Amino acid sequence: MRGLPESESTSTPDSAPSSPVGGGDPQAVFAYGSLRVGESNHEPYLAGRFTRVTPAWLPDYATCVGPEGFLVAWPQPGGRLRGELFDLSVPLAAETLAGLDELEGVPPGSTRGPEYERQLCVVVTDAGPRRAWVYTGPRTAVSPG
Numbered sequence: 313m314r315g316l317p318e319s320e321s322t323s324t325p326d327s328a329p330s331s332p333v334g335g336g337d338p339q340a341v342f343a344y345g346s347l348r349v350g351e352s353n354h355e356p357y358l359a360g361r362f363t364r365v366t367p368a369w370l371p372d373y374a375t376c377v378g379p380e381g382f383l384v385a386w387p388q389p390g391g392r393l394r395g396e397l398f399d400l401s402v403p404l405a406a407e408t409l410a411g412l413d414e415l416e417g418v419p420p421g422s423t424r425g426p427e428y429e430r431q432l433c434v435v436v437t438d439a440g441p442r443r444a445w446v447y448t449g450p451r452t453a454v455s456p457g
Contacts, residue, residue: 340444344395
């Protein structure tokens, strides 16, 4: 997500797979940057639109600074990207996701934009794994080395 100056990723050997998955809970969003509580895009895009926030991590991912200067999550074996899992308020979920898509440059009716792709991934909380929407680098792009 945009605006966070530094990644909070670490490497762990006990990572669970976090590849994109089908199905899932479209009312959950994992944030690793400026959408987190207290960050610059939290108030305009998520405040008052969720029922619970939980610390979580995305296995096998880390962040890097993308071509436009914003953080982007990229696959990294053994990576552990820390963030927050937001359970969106059901009546506001579609509207909230549309706003997040606009923020991340994802066109209406799509899940893929030039800088980010919204995909369902498995994230891990203390209570166990959950499926959530995550804005990652688009799969068509070359991962930065």
